[in-house]
Amino acid sequence: MDLTPSPDDHRFRQxxxxxxxxxxxxxxxPAGGAGARQAATAWLARCHAAGWSGLAWPRDWGGQGLSxxxxxxxxxxxxxxxxxxxxxxxxxxxxxAGPTLIALGSEAQKAFHLPRILQxxxxxxxxxxxxxxxxxxxxxxxxxRVEGDILVVNGQKIWxxxxxxxxxxxLLIRTEPGSARHRGLSWVICDMRAPGITVRPIANMAGETHxxxxxxxxxxxxxxxxxxxxxxxxxxxxxxxxxERKTAAMALQLDLSVxxxxxxxxxxxxxxxxxxxxLADLRAEAAGLRAMTWRSVLREGGTPFDGSLVRxxxxxxxxxxxxxxxELLGPESLLQGPVMTDYFESYxxxxxxxxxxxxxxxxxxxILGLPREGRA
Ligand SMILES: Cc1cc2nc3c(=O)[nH]c(=O)nc-3n(C[C@H](O)[C@H](O)[C@H](O)COP(=O)(O)OP(=O)(O)OC[C@H]3O[C@@H](n4cnc5c(N)ncnc54)[C@H](O)[C@@H]3O)c2cc1C
Numbered sequence: 001m002d003l004t005p006s007p008d009d010h011r012f013r014q015x016x017x018x019x020x021x022x023x024x025x026x027x028x029x030p031a032g033g034a035g036a037r038q039a040a041t042a043w044l045a046r047c048h049a050a051g052w053s054g055l056a057w058p059r060d061w062g063g064q065g066l067s068x069x070x071x072x073x074x075x076x077x078x079x080x081x082x083x084x085x086x087x088x089x090x091x092x093x094x095x096x097a098g099p100t101l102i103a104l105g106s107e108a109q110k111a112f113h114l115p116r117i118l119q120x121x122x123x124x125x126x127x128x129x130x131x132x133x134x135x136x137x138x139x140x141x142x143x144x145r146v147e148g149d150i151l152v153v154n155g156q157k158i159w160x161x162x163x164x165x166x167x168x169x170x171l172l173i174r175t176e177p178g179s180a181r182h183r184g185l186s187w188v189i190c191d192m193r194a195p196g197i198t199v200r201p202i203a204n205m206a207g208e209t210h211x212x213x214x215x216x217x218x219x220x221x222x223x224x225x226x227x228x229x230x231x232x233x234x235x236x237x238x239x240x241x242x243x244e245r246k247t248a249a250m251a252l253q254l255d256l257s258v259x260x261x262x263x264x265x266x267x268x269x270x271x272x273x274x275x276x277x278x279l280a281d282l283r284a285e286a287a288g289l290r291a292m293t294w295r296s297v298l299r300e301g302g303t304p305f306d307g308s309l310v311r312x313x314x315x316x317x318x319x320x321x322x323x324x325x326x327e328l329l330g331p332e333s334l335l336q337g338p339v340m341t342d343y344f345e346s347y348x349x350x351x352x353x354x355x356x357x358x359x360x361x362x363x364x365x366x367i368l369g370l371p372r373e374g375r376a
Contacts, residue, residue, distance in 0.1 A: 003294060005073075012070055016077040019050060024083035028338060031208050037165045040088040041120035054094065054118045061102055061114045068297045072250065079255035086251045089162040089210075093117035093124035096244040097170045100187070103239055104228040109189065113168070125166035126244075127157040127190065127214055128237065134159070135358050137172075138181040138234070142216060144173040144188065146223070146230075151175065151188060153196075153219040163199045163212040166192045170240060171221075176231045185233035187240070189225040196220070206344035245307050245353055246297070253293045253314045256321060257286040263325055278324065285317050305366040312359040315349035322346040 005013070023046060029039035047053040056071055057063020066074070078086075086095070098117045101110055116122040133140040142155025153173055160169065169190040176184025192199070196219035201209035228236030260282045269276040292313060296306040326333040326343040333339050350356040364370040 009069070009073060013073050013077060016052075016074050017080070019052065020077055020081040020083055023050070024081045029084055029088065031341065032210055036210075037089050037123065040084070040090050041123070043084050044090045044094070044120035048119050054098070057098065057102060057114075057118070061110065062118045069294075072254070072294060072297055075251045075254045078251065079258040082258075085255075089123050089165045090117075090120060092126050092162065092166075092170070093122065093168075096126070096240045097124040097168070099243040100170065100227060100236065100240045104236055106224075106227075108224070109227065113189070122167040123162060123165050124168045124170060125160050125163045125192070126240075127160050127163075127169045127171040129159045130156060131158050135355060137237070140172060140174060140185070142171075142173045144175040144186060144221070145177075146175065149223045151186070151221045151223060151226075153188075153190070153216045153221055155216050157214045157216075159202070159211045160199075160214050161211045163192070163214050164201055164209070168192060169214070170227075172233055172237050175233070179231070182234040184231050185237070186230055187227050187233040187236035188221050189227060190219070190221055194219050194221070204344070205347065206341045208341070208345075241353075245311065249307065249311055249314065249353075250293060250297055252318070253289055253310065256314065256318055257290050259321055259325075260286040263321065263328070267328055282317070282321060282324070285313075286321075289313055289317060303367055305362055308354070308359040308362040309367065311353070312356055312363070315356060315359075318349045319346045 025039070025043060029043075030036045044053055051064060052074075054061070054063030055066045055074055056068075057065070059065040094117060098114060101113055105113070113122065117124065127142075128137060128140075130140050130142060142153065142157060144151035144153045151173075153171070155173070157171070160166075163169065169192055171188050171190040173186055173188065174184055175186040179185070190197075196217040198215040198217070200213045200215070202211055202213060203209050204211070223230070228239070260279075264279050264283065267275060267279060269279055289310070292306075292310045296302055296310045299306075322339075322343040323346070325339050329336055329339055333343070354362075361373055365372050
C-alpha cells in the first residue's frame with residue numbers, strides 16, 4: 001500500500017492544520033451537563049460554518065464528501081491540535097444516526113433531521129443495549145406494538161450515552177409479536193421528549209454521568225419514524241454499527257499516537273532506563289496502530305473484519321498508555337482531574353462498541369477461520 005502523500009494531500013493537511021490551529025478551543029470542555037452540550041454544539045456550529053462538519057457526508061446532504069484518506073488526515077491534524085474529542089454529545093448524530101438516515105431514511109426523515117444534526121441543533125443518542133442484551137443484542141425485549149399508524153413502546157434500555165442531553169434516539173425494538181433473535185425488530189426515531197420516557201443517569205467510575213438508563217412506558221411513536229422498513233431493524237442496526245465502529249475508532253486511534261508523544265515529552269525518561277524502554281515500546285505500538293488504522297480504513301488487502309483487530313489493539317494500548325500516565329504522576333495523579341478521568345474512562349474502551357472478548361471471538365472466527373463459538 002502506497003501511503004506517500006500527494007501534493008494535494010499536503011495542501012489539504014496544511015489547510016486543516018491552519019484552521020484547527022486558529023479555531024480549536026484551548027480549554028477542555030465541561031465533562032457533563034448543560035455546559036458540555038453548549039460547548040459541543042458551539043464547536044460543531046463553528047466547524048459547520050467553516051465547512052468542516054459532516055466531512056464524510058455526501059455533498060447533497062450538506063456534507064463535504066471527503067474520501068477516506070482525507071478523513072484520516074483530518075483526524076491526525078485534529079488530534080495533533082488537541083481539538084475537542086469527537087466522542088461528545090454530537091457524536092451519535094454526526095457519526096452514525098445521520099449516516100444511517102442518509103443510507104436508509106425516507107426523504108422526509110432526511111430533510112427534517114440531517115440539517116439539524118449537521119448544525120448542532122439536535123442531539124441524538126443510541127438505545128440498543130438492554131439489561132441482558134449487550135453483547136447478545138439480538139436477545140433484546142423492548143417492544144413496539146403496532147396500533148394503526150402508531151407504535152406503542154414499552155421496556156428499558158441501558159448505557160445510552162448522552163440520553164439526558166438528547167433530542168432524539170436511534171431506538172431498536174421488537175415490533176413483530178412472537179419473533180425471536182434478529183427477526184421482527186425495527187429501528188425507529190424516538191423523540192426523547194415524548195410522554196412516557198424516563199431517563200435515569202448512571203455514574204461511571206470517573207464519577208461522570210454521560211450515560212443513562214431509559215424507560216419507556218406506553219411511548220407513542222409514529223410508524224413514519226421507522227427507518228429501513230418495519231420488522232427489518234436488524235439490517236438497519238448493522239448499518240448503524242458499521243458507521244459507529246468506523247469513524248469513532250479512526251479518530252481515537254489516531255489520537256493515541258499524540259498522547260504517547262505527549263507522555264514521552266513529559267516523562268523526561270533517562271536514556272537507557274526501563275521507563276525509556278517502556279515508552280519506546282508504546283511509541284512503536286502506537287505507530288503500528290496508526291498503520292493498521294490506515295490499512296483498515298483504506299481496506300487494502302484486508303478483510304471486512306479487520307476493524308475488530310484494530311479496535312482491540314487500540315483498546316488495550318489505550319489502557320496501558322493512560323495507566324502509565326497516571327503512574328508517572330504518582331499520588332499527584334489523584335489530584336490531576338483529566339489524567340485520572342482519562343485513566344478511568346480508558347476501562348470503557350474494552351467494553352463499548354463490543355467487548356474485548358467479543359472482538360476476540362470475531363477475530364478467531366471471521367479472520368482466523370477457527371470453529372464458531374459453541375460448535376467446536
Ligand atoms: C462508555 C460506554 C458507552 C456506551 N454507550 C452505549 C450507547 O450509547 N447505547 C447503547 O445501546 N449501548 C451503549 N453501551 C453499551 C455497550 O454496547 C455494552 O456495554 C456492550 O455491548 C457489552 O454489553 P453488556 O454490558 O451487556 O455486557 P455483557 O454482554 O453482559 O458481557 C459481560 C461479560 O461477558 C463477556 N461475554 C459476553 N458474551 C460473550 C461471549 N459470547 N464470549 C465471550 N465472552 C462474552 C463480555 O465480554 C463481558 O466481559 C456503552 C458502553 C460503554 C462502556
